[in-house]
């Protein structure tokens with residue numbers, strides 16, 4: 001009978017990963033390895049976490065600002081799919097900015113929302129500028 005290896009987290013007593021034990025490991029790595037922060041504007045991320053909204057929305061917007069949503073451009077880069085076009089409009093690369101702001105379907109929703117911030121329909125604005133406008 002072959003021995004089966006048990007996978008477990010060896011940095012706390014329970015053997016179950018916790019954010020606290022992960023943080024401890026990150027700050028006690030040998031050879032002073034530097035852990036890179038996630039992609040994206042940290043000022044917007046801090047503002048995002050301080051804004052009152054459901055936690056699901058916090059996580060979704062954090063993923064969007066970190067450019068880690070499973071959108072076409074990421075899926076193509078990871079060889080999950082071979083096309084990166086927006087599934088709704090089929091006219092542009094599917095990026096976070098396109099999904100949330102530039103797609104004609106997203107723009108219809110922004111117009112219907114009654115929010116009168118012109119930056120939301122300005123296709124030359126960056127994702128960060130648009131997210132900043134939404135958080136105000």
Ligand SMILES: [Zn+2]
Nearest residue numbers: 086088089103
């Ligand atoms: Zn689209």
